[in-house]
Amino acid sequence: MSDIRIKICGLGSETDIEAVSRAGAAYAGFVFFPKSPRNLTIPRARELALLTPPGVAKVALVVNANDALLDEITGAVPLDMLQLHGSESPERVQEIRARYGLPVMKAVGVGSAEDLPALERYGRVADQLLVDAKPPKGADLPGGNGLAFDWRLITGRRWPVPWMLAGGLTPDNVALAVQMTGARQVDVSSGVESAPGVKDAGKIAAFAEALRAR
Numbered sequence: 001m002s003d004i005r006i007k008i009c010g011l012g013s014e015t016d017i018e019a020v021s022r023a024g025a026a027y028a029g030f031v032f033f034p035k036s037p038r039n040l041t042i043p044r045a046r047e048l049a050l051l052t053p054p055g056v057a058k059v060a061l062v063v064n065a066n067d068a069l070l071d072e073i074t075g076a077v078p079l080d081m082l083q084l085h086g087s088e089s090p091e092r093v094q095e096i097r098a099r100y101g102l103p104v105m106k107a108v109g110v111g112s113a114e115d116l117p118a119l120e121r122y123g124r125v126a127d128q129l130l131v132d133a134k135p136p137k138g139a140d141l142p143g144g145n146g147l148a149f150d151w152r153l154i155t156g157r158r159w160p161v162p163w164m165l166a167g168g169l170t171p172d173n174v175a176l177a178v179q180m181t182g183a184r185q186v187d188v189s190s191g192v193e194s195a196p197g198v199k200d201a202g203k204i205a206a207f208a209e210a211l212r213a214r
Ligand SMILES: O=C(O)c1ccccc1N[C@@H]1O[C@H](COP(=O)(O)O)[C@@H](O)[C@H]1O
Pocket: 009, 010, 029, 031, 033, 036, 037, 038, 061, 063, 085, 130, 132, 141, 142, 143, 144, 145, 146, 147, 166, 167, 168, 169, 187, 188, 189, 190, 191
């Protein structure tokens, strides 16, 4: 197993859960965002979460979710973390942490140096940060687009809470991404798929192996 903690996001089947478990991933991500090809119904997410082995943290990814949706998700699906991937304010992050009693990871899109101060702000209120590529203007999805950002922007940067690197990671580039950024945790979705929303067990294994072998 690698010393880097892996999150595989956008799981949709029993086979995906098995692949994540075999790869030794630390986190399994379930998407609740209707525009995403990885979107799950709440009952389906519950089934998959119940199959997820202990030791793999179950993360619900939401985008600007209101309390009604979060109540429904957290009431039905056994979870270890909430991932906020929209434009939630720092105040909203604090509110969600307090209301649900779950650790909150806030995603921040990085496209240029101007985006970096947001990481400092959210680092004061979230339990973890997810440093992701900024989506292209007009994109349907605020993440999960398979696009990387210029990793040199965060070389040597550190924040007061644990953080994950995301955005366009693949089995071919993840070792370099870790080397350039110093990330100790990585998150991947598109880069381990054979088509949008379809996870590929071979690519999941290759992703983990690329980190082990570096
Ligand atoms: O995966 C999705 O469909 C998604 C939808 C809405 C917001 C975020 C989403 N995914 C997250 O985006 C990053 C990067 O994904 P990729 O590897 O570039 O495809 C990752 O954190 C996913 O959790």
